[in-house]
Amino acid sequence: MQIRALLPEAEVIVVDDGSSDSTGEAASKAGARVVRHPYSKGNGAAIKSGARAAAGDVIVFMDADGQHDPADITTLLARLDEGYDMVVGARQAGSQASIGRGIANRFYNRLATYMTGHKVADLTSGFRAVRAAKFREFLYLLPNGFSYPTTSTMAFFRAGYSVAYEPIHAAKRVGKSHLRPLHDGLRFLLIIFKIGTLYSPLKLFAPAAAGLFLLGSLWYLHTFIQFGRFTNMSALLYTGSVVVFMMGLISEQITALMYRDS
Known part of the structure; x- marks a missing residue:
């Protein structure tokens, strides 16, 4: 595993969200600690299970579809050491799956920036490093679906915690996306307004x-x-x-x- 090679002392946790293949077994053989769900509960539920299981003071969240480069982990951790409570890997131009999704994400970022009063460079990026204790404060707010990045970002800003963005390039994901652009675009927009009412009504x-x-x-x-x-x-x-x-x-x-x- 690339993570193991870069950070040999790190605890690597893979959440098997009710997969029907041999994901859990492969991760376990590679040296990861596997947390299994008996059935699929959603991306947010997997994040919450991983956060509860982690033993360290810092947690790094990554997607398991090959988009995120493990080499960027050290960069996020270095920014965290500067005094931040959360560092988000902000995807740069060319990292979006489609032009439509890129436009939608820019709109979400601007809307979130207006609501929080802080520059939000990438609201929906799932690649981030956080202070574990502070992240766990908001587990009860996190939905079980795909919007955990949105919710956690807004919650950190609302609580007065320090958030930074580090430019990254996300590779093309491996496998088929479960997101539907129109349906999920409207859903993300609704989520932003819901979180907006929690942040600054x-x-x-x-x-x-x-x-x-x-x-x-x-x-x-x-x-x-x-x-x-x-x-x-x-x-x-x-x-x-x-x-x-x-x-x-x-x-x-x-x-x-x-x-x-x-």
């Missing part, structure tokens, strides 16, 4: 409230000029604006309670 609710208020004002101006009166539609839009904004305030308080120190 007002950054979602306030623009929506402002939009409703603006629509109500424009409609009121129109009806006042045309008919000289205030209509029920304007009242509905103004009321919706206030309700959405108040929901944002309440969500902000709930979010603060979720991230309080235990």
